[in-house]
Amino acid sequence: MHDYQSIRQQFLINPDITFLNFGSFGACPKPVFEVYQQIQKEMEWEPVRFLARNAPARLELARKALGEFVHAHPDDLVYVLNPSWAVNAVGRSLKLEAGDEVLTTNIEYGACDKAWMYFCKQSGAHYIQQPIHFPVLDQQDIVESVISGITPRTRLIFISHITSATGFILPVSDICKAAQERGIPVFIDGAHTPGHIPLDLNQLNPDYYTGACHKWMMTPKGSSFLYAKKERQAQIDPLIISWGYDAAQPSHSQFLDYHQVQGTRDISAFLSIPAAIQFRAAHDWEKVSESCKQMVRASAGSFCEQLDTEPHIPIKPEFF
């Protein structure tokens, strides 16, 4: 069992509340939050130097740290405020046509459903939500439900890595392999993934991936990333057209120019990511995390028994 009493001292969370909703917006440890506020002070101290001169190099350092953490090349990652931002950037860039299909499940995050429904409605495309039947018997059932929805008009598969309302891990690696064998690109919504379960983007090899750092990585709020495979990067337009579009002094990467320059904004949360990664290492967070998962697995069945309901998933490590 982890030392929850001393860990609690590290957080700003209201001690009068039994806080069992980390999944929605995370919570940032005090030492990381202090780094965040220090960065904000630096920004106010010399705003021009900070935002106009030093931002690209500082963002690069933060992307390198994140790249090591999620096992991706730092130039294949750009910071966004939240996963919805990433979904909107990619969705708008796909240039769906009438009759095209975006294939997904019926257990996705509501805000992402709304974004895809909007893009489909605008273009006359269809949002195909394959039903996932409960109780789920095994991961292979889910792979088959998704893959059986592929048609000649499927433009993209969009799928959660860990679902939101139903809170379990989907077999994204198998879905990626099966989809890519059929030439269908895959976009994974990993809002709940980084810092929660191990993430190796090189190995997983999705076409697009978005993850929130402000949940289980415990960074300040408003820090997330969009990953795109090298060969997909040129297709994604920036959500906000700004100086990085058709840049006067382009960097080595159009992907970075397009998505990193999004008008004046507070980039402090992005720059706090290395501190959050250091906090995890200093507090042996892999062990803490595993201990938390054991608490969940040990209690899940008894909560269901208590309420006379059946778990919708098997109580096995591959689902948690």
Add this chain to the structure above:
Amino acid sequence: MFSIPINTKEPERLQNTLYEQYQIEIPVMHQNEKNYLRYSVQGFNSPDDLNHLKNALLEIRHQSGLLD
């Protein structure tokens, strides 16, 4: 993180009751005509936190119509 399938006709009131009467911050999720109580465990959570939830659910189920 685990979503407990629950039977409730008043998901919002259940969530409010858990917060206001028991000081438990926990979301009641709704999807495809089903309701779930999703609890997350992070390093600062103790077994007492889960016991507190368990006792609150027991009491709510016996004393109100919020949980079938």
